[in-house]
Amino acid sequence: MPSLLETQQAIHDALSTAPADSAPGAAGLPAGAVSIHRNNMLHALTRALALGFPAVEGLVGTDFFEAMAISFVRQAHPRSAWLDAYGEDFPAFIATFAPAGGLPYLADLARLERAAAVAAMVDPHPALLPADLAGLDTNGAAALRFEAHPSLRLLQSPFPVDALQTATLAADEGTLQRLRLNEPVRLLIRGTLDGAAAEIIRLAEPAFRFTRLLMDGASLGCALQQVPEEADGGTLALLLAGPSFRRASAADAFPEEQPR
Amino acid sequence: MLALRPPIAWLEVHSENYFAGEGLATLETLRHDYPVSCHCVGLSLGSADGLDPEHLRRVAALVARIEPSLVSDHLSWSTFGGVYLGELLPLPLTEEALGIVCRNVAHAQDALGRTLLLENPSTYGAFPHSTIPEWDFLAAVAARTGCGILCDVNNIWVSACNLGLDPLGWLNGLPGAAIGEIHLAGHALKPLADGRVVRLDDHGSPVRPEVWALYAEAIRRFGPKPTLIEWDTDVPDLDMLRGEALQAQAIADATLAERDASRHAERSDAVAA
Numbered sequence: 001m002p003s004l005l006e007t008q009q010a011i012h013d014a015l016s017t018a019p020a021d022s023a024p025g026a027a028g029l030p031a032g033a034v035s036i037h038r039n040n041m042l043h044a045l046t047r048a049l050a051l052g053f054p055a056v057e058g059l060v061g062t063d064f065f066e067a068m069a070i071s072f073v074r075q076a077h078p079r080s081a082w083l084d085a086y087g088e089d090f091p092a093f094i095a096t097f098a099p100a101g102g103l104p105y106l107a108d109l110a111r112l113e114r115a116a117a118v119a120a121m122v123d124p125h126p127a128l129l130p131a132d133l134a135g136l137d138t139n140g141a142a143a144l145r146f147e148a149h150p151s152l153r154l155l156q157s158p159f160p161v162d163a164l165q166t167a168t169l170a171a172d173e174g175t176l177q178r179l180r181l182n183e184p185v186r187l188l189i190r191g192t193l194d195g196a197a198a199e200i201i202r203l204a205e206p207a208f209r210f211t212r213l214l215m216d217g218a219s220l221g222c223a224l225q226q227v228p229e230e231a232d233g234g235t236l237a238l239l240l241a242g243p244s245f246r247r248a249s250a251a252d253a254f255p256e257e258q259p260r
Numbered sequence: 261m262l263a264l265r266p267p268i269a270w271l272e273v274h275s276e277n278y279f280a281g282e283g284l285a286t287l288e289t290l291r292h293d294y295p296v297s298c299h300c301v302g303l304s305l306g307s308a309d310g311l312d313p314e315h316l317r318r319v320a321a322l323v324a325r326i327e328p329s330l331v332s333d334h335l336s337w338s339t340f341g342g343v344y345l346g347e348l349l350p351l352p353l354t355e356e357a358l359g360i361v362c363r364n365v366a367h368a369q370d371a372l373g374r375t376l377l378l379e380n381p382s383t384y385g386a387f388p389h390s391t392i393p394e395w396d397f398l399a400a401v402a403a404r405t406g407c408g409i410l411c412d413v414n415n416i417w418v419s420a421c422n423l424g425l426d427p428l429g430w431l432n433g434l435p436g437a438a439i440g441e442i443h444l445a446g447h448a449l450k451p452l453a454d455g456r457v458v459r460l461d462d463h464g465s466p467v468r469p470e471v472w473a474l475y476a477e478a479i480r481r482f483g484p485k486p487t488l489i490e491w492d493t494d495v496p497d498l499d500m501l502r503g504e505a506l507q508a509q510a511i512a513d514a515t516l517a518e519r520d521a522s523r524h525a526e527r528s529d530a531v532a533a
Contacts, residue, residue, distance in 0.1 A: 004308040012340040033385030044346035078344040081302020121280040
């Protein structure tokens, strides 16, 4: 008589390795039952991915998405029952999925959906707000460094994946047909202060570079020196209007940084 | 739900869908107007290698935040070796498995600071090395850990038919005092190549007449219990769902009235004798 551990090992192996159309029994559980559980498992996990990547599914259709998702599930099962968090590696998988090779923007669209999903799941608090910086003089402000908020992501793509996402989710065929696919975008993705959603904001090249410098730990003064276009403070105000940073510290808490 | 606030006695959610984001924010609003039951699908209380501490921590955080009336999961397993399989998988019902389930239920109850309800799952085949009927297994877990039982009447029908057992005998084997909640749902019939028909617990259609009849038996035996209609594939409009809930209430009311009348008649006979 197999132990419970041996029984579960055998069923785990039967569900995660064997193809769907061949269903041997496992640890005494009849083949028909194993087949039903395998189908239920694949359905649950592919539906979880579809919920996390609705624009990818909308663009390629349910059948193609399901085939792609099943291939992914077979090589990367979830590590926990929190399925909202499943799919971290799905965009990278899509980039290597040969049948999707004719859709070069698909992986970046998946990266955008993933970043937005994560942003909406992260607790927005604590977040650095404009009031936290009130009263700083120019020297004090220039010395500040920021700790990026875990909801904040930057995404650069040679394709307008934000417009592609919006039009796909709205099933807006007209816009999809008119969309110029050779339009690069630079995007900021973050949560909202009420913790219920994500926002996606297009940035100009200097704003994107400025934000990247701050996320990487450059002081405000250093970032402004490298991207003088941002001297008007517009991008900094945009960043402080949502959960972009957790907190700011005076530079003397860090080793002196030389502008590159 | 947020806009309509229909007159519904209580709500049940799959805990795992409400750990963060918009779902959690919605639930935090609705919990002020409705009692909430947190029904888990991922604790994997039958796992031989124990519970996932990170998942248990997330469920505990949700329970602390929502303060649900009930918390439940299944007599099944879904996680093995750090991999979540996304399906409520069956256990061989042995003394070894009983010890493991009791240990895991006790662990979860300690972490959550409250008792759980343990639900009978749908099964599609039996392990040859099972030695304990499911109703006795559930009764033993309840007796040893203090947990309650979530009696899924549809799952009893599905499992009993698939395994060639008597649904009423199955129901009668459960300890009535431990039942804390009842589930009802629809299921599908799938013909197999060999001519047999398997019943699939897909929660995608109205409750079947034979399951309504078994529900009346459950109420007659267990008394009034919070009853939930589960419908999570091909979800219909709210009116259709409410219709199913109202039918459950009507059956429970009629069954209890009939039971009380016959008890009254028995007492009168005893007095007359």
